[in-house]
Amino acid sequence: MTHVRIGLVVPSSNVTVETEMPAILGRHPGADFSFHASRMRMAKVSPEQLAAMNAQRERCILELGDASPDVILYACLVALMAVGPGEHQRVEGLVAEQLATGGAEARVRSSAGALVEGLQALSARRIALVTPYMRPLAEKVVAYLEAEGFEVTDWRALEVEDNREVGCIPGDRVMDAARSLDLTGVDALVISACVQMPSLPLVELAEQELGVPVLSAATAGAYSILRAAGLPVDIPGAGSLLRADSLQPTA
Amino acid sequence: MSSLSDQHLVRGVDHAAFPTFDPVGTVRFYRDTLGFPVVHSICAAGWGPEDHPDFIHFFFDIGNDDRIAFFYYFGLPKPEVGKGDVYAQFGDDTPDWFVRSRHLAIHVDSEDHLLEYRRRLDASQWPVEMQIQHETIESIYTHDPNGYMVEITRALRPVTPQEDLDANLTIDALVDIAQRPGHGMDDLLVRKAELIVERAEAWQAEQEVSS
Amino acid sequence: MTHRLFMLDVPENTSIAAVASEAPDVTVDRLGPYFVIASEKPVVIDRRASGARHAVWYSCVGGLEGCRIVQWDKDALRLEQR
Numbered sequence: 001m002t003h004v005r006i007g008l009v010v011p012s013s014n015v016t017v018e019t020e021m022p023a024i025l026g027r028h029p030g031a032d033f034s035f036h037a038s039r040m041r042m043a044k045v046s047p048e049q050l051a052a053m054n055a056q057r058e059r060c061i062l063e064l065g066d067a068s069p070d071v072i073l074y075a076c077l078v079a080l081m082a083v084g085p086g087e088h089q090r091v092e093g094l095v096a097e098q099l100a101t102g103g104a105e106a107r108v109r110s111s112a113g114a115l116v117e118g119l120q121a122l123s124a125r126r127i128a129l130v131t132p133y134m135r136p137l138a139e140k141v142v143a144y145l146e147a148e149g150f151e152v153t154d155w156r157a158l159e160v161e162d163n164r165e166v167g168c169i170p171g172d173r174v175m176d177a178a179r180s181l182d183l184t185g186v187d188a189l190v191i192s193a194c195v196q197m198p199s200l201p202l203v204e205l206a207e208q209e210l211g212v213p214v215l216s217a218a219t220a221g222a223y224s225i226l227r228a229a230g231l232p233v234d235i236p237g238a239g240s241l242l243r244a245d246s247l248q249p250t251a
Numbered sequence: 252m253s254s255l256s257d258q259h260l261v262r263g264v265d266h267a268a269f270p271t272f273d274p275v276g277t278v279r280f281y282r283d284t285l286g287f288p289v290v291h292s293i294c295a296a297g298w299g300p301e302d303h304p305d306f307i308h309f310f311f312d313i314g315n316d317d318r319i320a321f322f323y324y325f326g327l328p329k330p331e332v333g334k335g336d337v338y339a340q341f342g343d344d345t346p347d348w349f350v351r352s353r354h355l356a357i358h359v360d361s362e363d364h365l366l367e368y369r370r371r372l373d374a375s376q377w378p379v380e381m382q383i384q385h386e387t388i389e390s391i392y393t394h395d396p397n398g399y400m401v402e403i404t405r406a407l408r409p410v411t412p413q414e415d416l417d418a419n420l421t422i423d424a425l426v427d428i429a430q431r432p433g434h435g436m437d438d439l440l441v442r443k444a445e446l447i448v449e450r451a452e453a454w455q456a457e458q459e460v461s462s
Numbered sequence: 463m464t465h466r467l468f469m470l471d472v473p474e475n476t477s478i479a480a481v482a483s484e485a486p487d488v489t490v491d492r493l494g495p496y497f498v499i500a501s502e503k504p505v506v507i508d509r510r511a512s513g514a515r516h517a518v519w520y521s522c523v524g525g526l527e528g529c530r531i532v533q534w535d536k537d538a539l540r541l542e543q544r
Contacts, residue, residue, distance in 0.1 A: 058294045062305065065298045101308055103299020385517040386474060408473065413495035417470045417524060437530055444525030447468045451494025 002031040004229050007069030007106060009060045010076065011042040011053060011196070013163040017075045020200045020218040024242070025225070027235045038063040040076070045133060045163050050079045054091075061095055065104045071228045072099075074110040075195050077217050078133060081112050082140050085147035088112035107228040111195050111217050116148050117227070118220030118241050122213050124187035129155040130177045132166045132197040141193055154181045158197075166196045174199055178206055192216040203239040215241045264317035266310055267355060269399060271321040272329035272337050274307070276396030281319065284375040285368065287311035290318060313357050336398030356390065356402035365391060365405045416454050420446045465529035465541050467499040474518040481512040496524055505529070505541040 006025075010017050018037055025033040038060035042053040053076070064072055074080070074095065080087045088110045095108045119127060127150050131138045138157035145152055156177040160166045178191050191206050191214050192199035199216045207214040215223075219238050226233045235242035271277045281287045291310040297303030305325045310318040334341040334350055341350055359365050369391050372379050379391045390404040424443040428434045467482075469475050471492070479497040483490040488505060491498045499505060509519055516536075523531070526541070533540035 062294060062296055065296055068298065098293050098295050099298070101293045102295030102297055102306075103301070383517075384515065386521050387472075411472055413470055414472060416495065420524075437526070440523060440526040440531075444466065444468050444527040447493060447496055447525045448527070451496050453494075455494035 002231070004031055004033050004071065004225075004231070005067065005069045006033055006035050006225060007064035007067060007072035008035055008037040009057065009064065009072065009074045010037050010039055011079070011163060012039040013043050013167070014039075014075070014196050015167050016196045016198050017218070017221075020195075020198070021073075021075075021222060021225075023200055024219060024222040024235055024238050027237070028226075028231065029234060031229075031231050036064060036067045036069060040079075042076075042079075043163055045078060045137065045161055045166070047082060047137075050082050053079055054083070057091070057095070058098065061098050065099060065102060065106070068104070069106045071107045071109060071225050073114070073221055073225060074108070074112075075221065077111040077115065077193060077195055078137055078141060080110060081144040082137055084140075085144055087144075088116070109221070109224045109228055111221050112144070114220040114224035115190065115193065115215075115217055116145070118215050118223050119145075119150060119188055119190075121223065121244060122188050122215070122241055124150065124213070126151045126153050126185055126187050127190060128153055128181045128183055128186050128188075129190045129193045130158070130174055130181070131156065131193045132158045132160045132169055133194070134159050134161055153186055154183070156181065163196055166194065167198065169197050171198065171202050175202055175206065178202075178210065183210060183212055186212055188213045188215060190215055190217070192218070195221065200238065204237045207239050213240045215239050263315055264313075266318040266320040268308075268320040268322060269397065270338055271323050271397050272327070273396050274309075274321070274323040277321055277323075280375075280377055280395045281311040284371055284377065286371065287313055287319070291320075319355065332398055336394075336400075338397075338399075351400055354392075354400035354402055356404050359403055359405050361405060362389070365389065365403060368403045412458060416451070420450065464527075465501050465503075465505055465543070466527040467505060467523060467529065467541060468493070468525035468527070469497040469499060469522055470524045471495050471497055474514065475522050478507060478512040478514055478519075478522050482507045504543070505539075507539045509536060509538055 008017055018035060022035055040053040040056040040060055042049050074091065080091055092108050092110055092113055099106050129152060131141055135157045138155065142152045142155055158169065158177060160169060174192065174197065178189060183189065189206065189210065189212050191202055195217045200218060203214050203216055203219055219242055222235065223233055223241055232245040233242055234246045282289055289309060290312045293308040295308065296305045303324065304327055307323045308320060310320040313319050330337060330340060332340055334343060334345055359368065369379050372393050377393050377395065379393055381392045383390055387407050388404050389407055390402045392400060392402050394400050420443055424439050424446055428438040428442050431438065469479055479490055479499060482488055482499045482505065487503045488499060488501045491500065528544055529541040530544045532542050
């Protein structure tokens with residue numbers, strides 16, 4: 001059984017990444033994973049706090065580098081997307097440079113980049129989103145994805161500003177928001193464009209009910225990690241993106 | 252066969268890197284005295300097979316997007332420097348001309364600009380130590396806080412095409428004679444005369460055709 | 463045997479070639495971009511007469527044929543039979 005060490009850079013109030021990523025990757029048939037997180041202090045998802053959080057990136061990477069992870073996931077999507085188009089490539093480049101300068105071999109990914117990668121893997125062009133953010137931030141997420149070449153046909157902002165509360169949004173509320181979207185002609189639904197809003201149990205459910213491929217920032221992050229680690233993408237019960245290499249026919 | 256195969260594709264100095272044990276002095280010298288902006292920094296640790304301390308790698312712009320960079324390793328003890336600099340120390344009997352043979356020379360476009368950098372250095376803790384006119388260039392010299400020799404230089408006139416030819420003949424002659432035991436300048440000048448006789452007229456004819 | 467000294471034709475060297483040519487047995491020709499200072503007899507060039515400063519003086523010799531340098535200092539450059 002291959003062992004893979006995953007470094008996670010998470011906002012300090014985030015509890016969902018460290019819940020959902022092990023839950024997803026724990027289902028992998030051929031590898032086992034350990035998770036090692038470093039935290040950037042952030043409680044309120046506001047532009048000021050997001051900027052202050054990004055300034056802690058260097059310290060977090062220094063800490064994680066000491067654990068020799070195989071892959072590092074920079075797991076705060078809105079922190080990058082709120083800065084503007086191209087930010088995930090820029091930050092991934094800086095983290096990669098920081099690691100390479102010190103001779104570390106860890107691969108670098110981000111939740112923002114992973115969402116783009118996952119949507120591209122699904123050959124999606126027209127997409128719909130559910131986000132927990134206040135409207136202005138949600139609009140930045142939409143603009144970011146449009147700059148990456150996607151057409152966001154419909155989206156929801158649940159307007160929960162406190163990041164601790166985002167971690168407690170009930171699944172029903174997320175599902176209702178997803179059901180309320182106009183999914184005509186949509187190639188994929190991002191049921192949670194946020195790594196703090198819990199959504200893992202909803203992904204497969206929504207895919208069955210709504211009849212379109214469904215992913216979340218978390219499932220996309222897992223996809224990106226598996227590709228970075230060179231492992232087959234074959235995880236049951238978490239949406240068709242994570243069955244990309246499965247020999248079973250998709251339901 | 253690649254279409255890139257005979258093109259000169261490089262774009263100068265991404266960075267020339269040196270260790271420092273005095274990051275404050277280094278910043279005072281390059282950023283504050285010479286006015287070279289800090290353009291990049293990386294905070295890293297020694298994660299590779301060789302264990303080494305946490306460090307900062309930082310870069311100053313030296314013009315044309317070229318950069319000089321330093322490594323500052325936390326907790327690394329500074330060596331004793333007699334002759335030389337913090338990177339390379341030499342015994343007292345090493346000739347000064349040899350110690351000076353490795354240095355960075357930075358270009359400026361005019362006498363006014365050269366004198367402006369002279370003024371900045373003379374107003375600092377690191378005044379100009381020498382100002383010299385060489386064959387076709389004029390330079391000022393000082394040493395930075397790490398002991399690295401820094402030259403700032405201007406051309407007294409533009410380089411001529413015949414100097415490019417002459418340089419290539421010198422190198423071809425040098426390569427030819429350098430394997431002989433005991434070779435010296437005389438061997439080089441004799442070989443170079445042979446190459447001049449072989450090639451100078453043809454070169455001149457080519458120049459006239461293309462002008 | 464003709465002594466031949468090759469000297470690149472660049473502005474700093476022209477005065478040196480000019481001083482060399484003043485000696486009665488010395489001819490100065492061209493080969494490509496080089497002055498060819500030639501003589502059957504030893505060649506002597508006076509540095510002060512040329513006005514060349516040190517850096518220029520000590521880098522003015524481009525090539526030697528049939529002769530060798532026996533003196534090259536702040537006073538003169540002297541070539542004799544090899």
